[in-house]
Amino acid sequence: MSAAPGRSQASSHRSPQGEAPVSAALLDVENLCTSFFTEDGEVRSVDGVSLRLERGEVLGLVGESGSGKSVMGLSLMGLIDSPGKIVAGSIRLDGEELVGAPEHAMRRLRGPRLGMIFQDPLMSLNPVLRIETTLIETLMAHEFIDSATAHRRALAALTDVGIPSPAQRMRGYPHEMSGGMRQRVAIAAALLPGPQLLIADEPTTALDVTIQSQILHLLQNLVAARGLALIMISHDLSVVASLADRVAVMYAGRIVESGPVQQILSRPAHPYTRGLIHSAPVMSEPGTPLPQIRGAPPSPLGRPAGCAFAPRCDRASSSCMSMPALTDLHIGHAVRCWHPHLEARLPGVAA
């Protein structure tokens, strides 16, 4: 696993007074809050999340269902529809503020600057449209090009993602392809307009295990070749581990731990992260009882006042009745816990 090449080329720009260059992250999210206003009350799916992403960096966003990670991805894209709404915080893409931006402005960004792929490619690709239509419409939505050029670029895109006999596949329909190929097509369509940031929401969950690694490999190559920044959303730490530079763990709408992937895997500080790693079946010794985190995540309507994980945590104490802040343990490694683990994990980590 290598560090993303883009990282060392963190871009900079001169501040107006011509002083020393200020390094600007590609994506800067500050205290983002997204809520859904339902008949049963307000559901705060994303509750004060901050993160930064550099160009060419891969961030793994890990959490269970209900943690708010998918809503996070949709919020970044501006695709939260009523009854949902971004209620607070800021999202800055290359300095440009996205929260509160009008829809037509967001549409100009989606595609050329921001892209997203979803979990089930059978559902993401319109079943009644040919592959070429899906690809070409993506190009035509943003540029004035003739259909011949568009066709050529679409063909090239299919080749880039490793689709065999692309010319034939262009005329076909999604249901004629396997799951892995469909996801490749989706990736090709999302990357056609050349975005700097791609958000992948559980891209491998719906696929077979062998295909999963193929897609991850493809993503890895694309990141390296294009300097693409990638946010990889998943519930599976192992999937994220092979690809990410940094990992952020979400629980009940908040980030509970974040840091470089090796750090997180070898010295997980938050009890939840530790529980996640240990409960992955591949991590256990055969024959030993499978460790699990007892209890279940809180319902988004009835979150406890203090640390949301406390009811399930062995290390909980009375201080956990109040919400801990995200504090740095080491450089770049932050954790939201009153009683973080400071010792290393047991060896036997799969890279």
Add this chain to the structure above:
Amino acid sequence: MTEFIVRRLLQAALVVAVMSLLVFTGVYAIGDPVELLINPEADQATRDMVASQLGLDQPLWRQYTLFVANALQGDLGRSFVFNIPAIELILQRMPATLELAALATLIALVLGVPLGLYAGMRPYSPVSHTIMTGSILGFSLPTFWVGLLLILVFAVWLGWLPAFGRGKTASVFGVEWSVLTLDGLRHIVLPAANLALFKLALIIRLTQAGAREAALQDYVRFARARGIAPSRVLFVHILRNLMIPIVTVAGIEFGGVVAFAVVTESIFNWPGMGKLIIDSINLLDRPVIVAYLVVIVFFFVLINLLVDLLYTLLDPRVRLSGGSR
């Protein structure tokens, strides 16, 4: 593909045969048509003569076999009342009914799809709520009563449109069409609107439900995530997927519209098949009743077949898996 068509045609023939038997047997049980056609003071001899002329003195099974034999040659009996072949009578009236039904379906689609789309895309707006409640009103209104209301308002009080009849027709391909003349158009507006109302309400609801569901689909999200223009998302992504169920339902329901024309034709005195059947039931004109029912059954089965074929054309997923499988 041909295997598919052949199989369906055979099924259709079976249904028609069964239905004709049921219908024939049933209609046989209606009162005595002879009574209606002759002088009540006629003596038994005259009655017997009339009865044998009409073939009513034969046992039931004999009558049926005779009927089938004739039917296969295209002869479905002669009308007791008009004394011309029943099939001819029906075919004479068919264009009027088909024209009415086609116009009504067109109105329902042209108005219903846009309204349903709007209501589906903006489910929380007050306009959408009005549309949806209006649609409930639309299919709650009994067709016959709306017809009366239309006549009252537009013909009696406002005097804008005529209440009865078909008006002047223009002949194209040997068939009379009333939509091609202004007078004909004036006459067809009210009955077509009346007939369309129920369908309109259903299509609005169908489109709304479909649009609402489609808007939540991943492919719509993915299209938006790629920055596709909202108009294209609506017309290409959503509508294309919606049209499949809408068209198939409209097609299947066309048969229902033709059947329901019975009511509208009675009220507006529209000279179609529907009015014919009501009159025939009241006059006990058995051959016409039987012939009508056989024709209608055949018509239905044909429509179902066509709709199935249309479906395979529209949905690539079905098409490529092979209709013959």
Add this chain to the structure above:
Amino acid sequence: MSALSSKPLAAPAAATPPPPSRGMRLVRAYMRNRMALFGLLLMLVVLFLAVFAPWIAPQNPYDLKQLSLMDARRPPGTESMAGFTFVLGTDALGRDIWSGILYGLRISLTVAVVSALVALTIGSTLGLTAAWRGGRTDALIMRIVDLQMSFPSILVALILLAVLGRGVDKTIIALVTVQWAYYARTIRASAMIEREKEYIEAASCMRLGAWRIMTRHLLPNCLPPLMVVVTVQIAHAISLEATLSFLGIGLPETEPSLGLLIASGYAHLLTGTYWISIFPGIALLIAIFAINLVADHLRDLLNPRLAR
């Protein structure tokens, strides 16, 4: 280092009250929608009027002794000889329209509800049997259902009444024939899902009779979609019966439903005597509309897919 521990679960910081039962939630959700409430209210009013018609109506329009031809075709608001006002006018025989509507509602509703219940019984039995037995019984029953449903109701009713003639019982038979298939199909669909569930397997293991399992265990869980179908079908039956009576092939003149009232006014429409047809029509419309409103919201509530 196992995360399993013997420490008891820490009490949650904020205790939430137990969620209300499903029935209560349903009622509460229903109440929240103003339109639905309106529909329910309307329906209850209609029901009340129909049940208590003989006590509310100022005149019994079918008691010839109470009629006078002098009162024929009076517009709404005229005073009658007996001292009360013809609020909605009179018809060609001097009958008070308002009274006619009340009695007519009674008949229309009775016929519709009776036919719905009979169709429900027949349809449920067949649908349950089809779901339970499966295989060829299922295929056969469903074939008949499909055949029945591919023909529009008006046509089926027309054929039947052409054969059977006019009459209350014959109309009910026609209405039942038109409806049973919907019940059969709905119940079969629910039953097929429920049948796979474990509690049914458990009941079979306990060797309870098939009939007992079907009625006491399977049926209650199929009720939600059935409720919607019953409501919709009653509205449909009212409308269909009115149409048939209007055409002169449904209920006989001795049982004057709203359809017949409307028909009697048809001929007078062109002379401007609108009230004979219009007012009964409005009453009919209100009854059907109210039931459909209720059914519609009931359906939305019970639809799991829209629950999100």
